[in-house]
Amino acid sequence: MLPTWLTEEYLQPRLRDYYKDDQLKVLKIWDKQATEKGQNYVGLMTRIHVDYQQGDGVVQNRTYIVKQALSENVPQAQIFIEYDVYNREMDMYEFVLPKMKELLQEAGLDGKITADAITVDREYSTMILEDLAQSNFVNADRVKQLDLAHTKLTLELLAKFHASSVVLKQRHPNLLTKSLFTHFFARDKKGYTEVFNGIFRAFMRFINEHPELKRTYGGKLEKFSGLIMEYGARIFDVNEDELQTLIHGDCWTTNIMFQYDDAGTPRSAIAIDFQFSNYTSPAVDLHYFFTVSLREEVQDLEPALVDKYYSDLKASLEQLAYAGAIPSLQEFRLQFERRRFLSLLAHLFKPLIIYNGSEVTSDFSSVYKETEEGLRFQKSIYDSEAVIRSATRLLAILDDKGFLDLQ
Incomplete structure (x- = not known):
C-alpha cells in the first residue's frame, strides 16, 4: 500500500527535476510490493508504477523503487x-x-x-530510486x-x-x-x-x-x-x-x-x-x-x-x-x-x-x-x-x- 503522502502532487516536481522537463505531468501512481516476505530485514521496498506525460505530449509508464526505513x-x-x-x-x-x-x-x-536517486526525502526517511529492472x-x-x-x-x-x-x-x-x-x-x-x-x-x-x-x-x-x-x-x-x-x-x-x-x-x-x-x-x-x-x-x-x-x-x-x-x-x-x-x-x-x-x-x-x-x-x-x-x-x-x- 502506498504511503498517504506519496501522491501525484508529491512526485511530479521530483520527476520534473530528474528528467529536466518542466512540463512533465504525473497522471497516475500505483504500487506493487518489490520484495517477498523474509527477503529484506532492513527496510520496506515497494515498486511503484507511474504514468506521466512528457512536455512533448508523449505518455510514459515507468516503475521506481520506493525504499523506506522501518518503523x-x-x-x-x-x-x-x-x-x-x-x-x-x-x-x-x-x-x-x-x-x-x-x-x-x-x-x-x-x-x-x-541506481539513480529520483529523490531522497529525510522527512519521511524514504528514497525513490530508479528501477534497474527496467534496464x-x-x-x-x-x-x-x-x-x-x-x-x-x-x-x-x-x-x-x-x-x-x-x-x-x-x-x-x-x-x-x-x-x-x-x-x-x-x-x-x-x-x-x-x-x-x-x-x-x-x-x-x-x-x-x-x-x-x-x-x-x-x-x-x-x-x-x-x-x-x-x-x-x-x-x-x-x-x-x-x-x-x-x-x-x-x-x-x-x-x-x-x-x-x-x-x-x-x-x-x-x-x-x-x-x-x-x-x-x-x-x-x-x-x-x-x-x-x-x-x-x-x-x-x-x-x-x-x-x-x-x-x-x-x-x-x-x-x-x-x-x-x-x-x-x-x-x-x-x-x-x-x-x-x-x-x-x-x-x-x-x-x-x-x-x-x-x-x-x-x-x-x-x-x-x-x-x-x-x-x-x-x-x-x-x-x-x-x-x-x-x-x-x-x-x-x-x-x-x-x-x-x-x-
Whole structure:
C-alpha cells in the first residue's frame, strides 16, 4: 500500500527535476510490493508504477523503487537506528554516489555503479530510486551462487567503486559524513553485539552436532566466545600504510545486479543497498563477497581473484589520476591476508544467505535469538550439505593459516 503522502502532487516536481522537463505531468501512481516476505530485514521496498506525460505530449509508464526505513516500533529497527544505517544510505544516494559517478565519467570510465536517486526525502526517511529492472538488470541466484564470469564482473565493479571513493575523499572530503566511519563492530556501539554473539552460538550448536567438526575445531572455536566483536573491530582497523576506501559493506549476491546479452552471458554489474557502507580496507568487501557469494570452484581461485581485483583497482586509480601512493600487489595481498578472520564472521550469515528451505521469518531476530521460533529457524538454515561442506572447507583454511588460534 502506498504511503498517504506519496501522491501525484508529491512526485511530479521530483520527476520534473530528474528528467529536466518542466512540463512533465504525473497522471497516475500505483504500487506493487518489490520484495517477498523474509527477503529484506532492513527496510520496506515497494515498486511503484507511474504514468506521466512528457512536455512533448508523449505518455510514459515507468516503475521506481520506493525504499523506506522501518518503523521505530519494529524490534530490529532500534539496532539500525543506533548504527545510523538509514541516514547513511540517504547520504550515499544523495551526496556520495552521484559524485563518484561524476568522477568516473570525467575519467572516461563507465560511471554507472548503482541506481539513480529520483529523490531522497529525510522527512519521511524514504528514497525513490530508479528501477534497474527496467534496464534489464536482474539478480543472480543466491542459492546457486556466482560462477567465474559473474565474479569477475563484480570485482571490476568493486574496483571502480573503491577507486572512485579514494579520489572522492581526496578531492571532496566533506562529503564523507560521520556515519560512513562506523561499522558492525564499532567499539562505541552495542546493538550488533547481541546479533553476532547469537549467530556465533548458532554456529557452535551446528559444530557440536557434527562430531568430526567438533573434534577438530570445537575447542579452538569455543575460545572466541565473547571475543567476536573485538576480533571484528580489529579487521576494520586500518594502519596508516594501508589503502583505505569506501566499501559497499554488504557485498553479496542479492546486492549485485547483472545485465546479460542475448546468449545469457553477464555483461555488466551494478550494486544496490548501501546501508552498511563505511571507510576502511577494501579487503573487507572482498572477504565478505568471496565467503558468501562464490561457488566452491570459484572460491578455489581466490589468489588469482585477488590479483585481478588489484589489477583493476590500480588501473582505475591511475585513470582517475589519483594523487597518492598505490600499494604494491604484495602489500595488498598482505592487507587482504590480515583480514582473513572476517571470512569466519561472514560465514556466520552464509546459512541464511544460501537457505532454500520452507521456514520463513520476517523478524531478523530469529537469526540470532534463542526463542522457540529462532532456534527452529537457525536449525533449519544449518540443515544443509552445502553449509557442512562450506564450513569444513573454511575452517580447514583458517586453521592451517593459524587464524583459529587466539591472537
